[in-house]
Amino acid sequence: MGILDIKDVSKRFGGLQALSDVTLSVKENSVHAIIGPNGAGKSTLLNCLVGKLIPDTGSVMFDGKSVLGRSPYEINQMGISRVFQTPEIFGDLTVLENMMIPCFASRDGAFELNALSQFMKQRDVLETAEAMLVDMNMADKRGMHAASMSRGDKRRLEIGMCLSQNPRLLLLDEPTAGMARADTNNTIDLLKEIKEKRDITIAIIEHDMHVVFSLADRITVLAQGTPLVEDDPQNIRGNPKVREAYLGESA
Amino acid sequence: MFGLDKKDTSLLIIVAIITLLAPFILNPFPEGSAMAQFNAGYPDLMQRFVIFGIFAVGFNILFGLTGYLSFGHAAFLGVGSYACVWMFKLLGYNILPGILLSLVVSGIFALGIGYVSLRRSGIYFSILTLAFAQMSFALAYSVLSNPKFNLTNGETGLQVYTDDPQVLMGPNSPTVPNLFGLEMNATYKLELGPWLFQFNAGYYFCAIVMLLVVYLAIRIFRSPFGLMLRAVKSNQQRMGYTGLNTRPYTLAAFVISGMYAGLAGGLMASMDPLAGAERMQWTASGEVVLMTILGGAGTLIGPILGAGFIKYFENIFSKINDNVLHQWFAFMPDWMENAMVFIVHPFIGKGWHLTLGLLFMLVVIFLPGGLVEGGQKLMRWIRGDRRKKKAAEKAKSTTTTEPAE
Ligand SMILES: Nc1ncnc2c1ncn2[C@@H]1O[C@H](COP(=O)(O)OP(=O)(O)O)[C@@H](O)[C@H]1O
Numbered sequence: 001m002g003i004l005d006i007k008d009v010s011k012r013f014g015g016l017q018a019l020s021d022v023t024l025s026v027k028e029n030s031v032h033a034i035i036g037p038n039g040a041g042k043s044t045l046l047n048c049l050v051g052k053l054i055p056d057t058g059s060v061m062f063d064g065k066s067v068l069g070r071s072p073y074e075i076n077q078m079g080i081s082r083v084f085q086t087p088e089i090f091g092d093l094t095v096l097e098n099m100m101i102p103c104f105a106s107r108d109g110a111f112e113l114n115a116l117s118q119f120m121k122q123r124d125v126l127e128t129a130e131a132m133l134v135d136m137n138m139a140d141k142r143g144m145h146a147a148s149m150s151r152g153d154k155r156r157l158e159i160g161m162c163l164s165q166n167p168r169l170l171l172l173d174e175p176t177a178g179m180a181r182a183d184t185n186n187t188i189d190l191l192k193e194i195k196e197k198r199d200i201t202i203a204i205i206e207h208d209m210h211v212v213f214s215l216a217d218r219i220t221v222l223a224q225g226t227p228l229v230e231d232d233p234q235n236i237r238g239n240p241k242v243r244e245a246y247l248g249e250s251a
Numbered sequence: 252m253f254g255l256d257k258k259d260t261s262l263l264i265i266v267a268i269i270t271l272l273a274p275f276i277l278n279p280f281p282e283g284s285a286m287a288q289f290n291a292g293y294p295d296l297m298q299r300f301v302i303f304g305i306f307a308v309g310f311n312i313l314f315g316l317t318g319y320l321s322f323g324h325a326a327f328l329g330v331g332s333y334a335c336v337w338m339f340k341l342l343g344y345n346i347l348p349g350i351l352l353s354l355v356v357s358g359i360f361a362l363g364i365g366y367v368s369l370r371r372s373g374i375y376f377s378i379l380t381l382a383f384a385q386m387s388f389a390l391a392y393s394v395l396s397n398p399k400f401n402l403t404n405g406e407t408g409l410q411v412y413t414d415d416p417q418v419l420m421g422p423n424s425p426t427v428p429n430l431f432g433l434e435m436n437a438t439y440k441l442e443l444g445p446w447l448f449q450f451n452a453g454y455y456f457c458a459i460v461m462l463l464v465v466y467l468a469i470r471i472f473r474s475p476f477g478l479m480l481r482a483v484k485s486n487q488q489r490m491g492y493t494g495l496n497t498r499p500y501t502l503a504a505f506v507i508s509g510m511y512a513g514l515a516g517g518l519m520a521s522m523d524p525l526a527g528a529e530r531m532q533w534t535a536s537g538e539v540v541l542m543t544i545l546g547g548a549g550t551l552i553g554p555i556l557g558a559g560f561i562k563y564f565e566n567i568f569s570k571i572n573d574n575v576l577h578q579w580f581a582f583m584p585d586w587m588e589n590a591m592v593f594i595v596h597p598f599i600g601k602g603w604h605l606t607l608g609l610l611f612m613l614v615v616i617f618l619p620g621g622l623v624e625g626g627q628k629l630m631r632w633i634r635g636d637r638r639k640k641k642a643a644e645k646a647k648s649t650t651t652t653e654p655a656e
């Protein structure tokens with residue numbers, strides 16, 4: 001039993017079986033990487049975890065409770081945050097404002113009847129958001145329109161927004177795609193640091209093997225909607241089945 | 252970060268000064284001059300400027316911040332008017348109870364309509380609000396006006412009759428809407444040479460109310476609540492994945508903007524104690540959308556500008572007729588004069604809608620940010636011009652002083 005238990009999850013889009021009987025368990029406080037070729041159904045699987053899609057069959061349990069049938073905001077409140085494959089941020093707002101939204105969310109939103117607690121909350125939110133921007137190396141961009149940033153910066157902002165919520169489970173969908181090498185390394189360092197400092201479980205979809213092997217404790221290979229193998233990184237590296245399915249090489 | 256910054260405060264002060272000096276500003280032309288028909292400084296029109304300003308400012312809290320486009324806001328305005336006139340009928344002509352009831356009733360209405368309509372977004376939301384507004388119109392126009400149960404007085408419109416209870420009216424109470432005795436139609440006329448300026452109690456009452464609710468709107472824009480609303484407009488999906496249920500925020504915005512509309516309706520009834528169903532019609536709902544977009548949706552001051560612009564056109568352009576045109580072009584040879592009148596004719600009088608439509612098109616195409624964007628561009632241009640001039644002068648002075656050194 002892990003913190004996240006996916007059992008027999010299937011999802012069909014018209015004639016396409018995107019996921020078939022996926023069973024996967026993520027251990028608490030581990031980094032679990034999901035790799036696989038494009039179109040394998042990795043993003044679809046994450047969509048089933050955060051309430052964006054409802055699987056046709058199967059069950060998804062987080063910390064012993066089912067997430068199916070709950071709306072995205074309820075699932076987030078259970079402790080699951082997600083970084084999307086195409087950055088989902090507030091393009092019309094500034095970087096600092098973007099960062100403040102999750103901070104308000106973690107403090108029961110923006111409503112507060114009492115003026116004093118409203119004031120305290122605002123100060124608290126502002127401090128947390130500024131600190132997170134410093135952690136993400138983005139303090140100099142605080143006043144920028146989020147939409148006008150590069151793709152890599154948008155993604156870093158999104159990662160920061162998710163981390164500022166102190167989630168118990170962080171889902172990352174190709175977090176380093178579109179990032180410069182230096183930013184990729186920064187992100188790896190940041191995630192390593194977070195992993196050491198906090199009680200956090202991370203499920204990460206990634207194409208960059210450097211990232212996968214520097215972070216993952218456990219790797220699942222997904223191909224055509226089914227898990228092919230699940231093993232430790234060192235075993236995955238040499239697995240001929242993986243090389244064949246994922247890297248297109250014959251062993 | 253939150254609260255009013257320096258710019259907001261100065262904006263508010265400028266708006267306050269303009270509103271309070273409006274009787275002068277809107278009457279720049281001497282009485283009896285050819286241009287006097289462009290004067291807008293008479294009580295009736297000035298009241299309409301600020302009342303529709305309130306309406307549009309409230310609409311902008313919903314549309315400008317959250318992006319939810321309501322096509323039924325006139326329903327709240329109408330409900331506010333009916334509520335206020337009922338207070339006149341039952342209690343008496345003091346406007347305070349009437350306006351308070353307008354706020355309460357429109358708030359309750361907005362809560363119900365918003366609760367249902369906000370289950371959908373985009374075009375479906377707009378259609379739902381439109382449907383509710385048209386139902387309200389039908390209710391007011393016919394259903395709720397029958398001999399057994401006459402709440403709205405149908406086609407005639409709701410008004411005060413001498414046999415109404417008016418329980419709070421004493422023998423000496425004024426028989427027109429008043430605020431503790433200050434009659435809303437009281438006007439002080441100031442004649443300065445050929446100029447005539449009118450100071451109307453009703454206008455100043457509405458203007459002060461407008462300044463208060465504009466202040467409130469700025470506070471909302473700059474609050475965490477306002478931030479949440481802007482985030483809804485920017486990416487509602489993300490709000491969900493961030494653990495925020497957006498419904499309470501959008502509903503609160505809907506109710507607040509509905510109450511602004513109700514307040515405007517109450518003020519309208521306070522200036523002229525009458526409420527008709529036509530105030531709820533879809534054209535009235537569309538008008539406030541035009542006002543907000545024309546002025547600049549999502550800006551603090553835009554909706555007021557838009558409201559003023561449209562009301563000015565409605566009242567001034569619609570009064571220009573062919574005789575006036577002939578006077579204007581009298582200096583031309585006869586054939587040319589007739590040709591000019593022929594060309595301009597469709598755009599004036601009843602054709603003012605045509606002019607407004609053309610202007611609206613121009614603004615939307617060339618100034619998507621509305622009149623506010625136009626103003627900003629103008630300011631930048633003037634500033635840039637001055638900076639260039641200064642730079643040129645500086646260059647000149649340095650070149651002339653150099654030889655002396
Ligand atoms: N909402 C959808 N509707 C229809 N087909 C979809 C939808 N989402 C994903 N798919 C399809 O499902 C398959 C798996 O997609 P995805 O999960 O995005 O793959 P991956 O993230 O592993 O690259 C793809 O063939 C994709 O086209």
Ligand SMILES: [Mg+2]
Nearest residue numbers: 042043044085
């Ligand atoms: Mg994907």
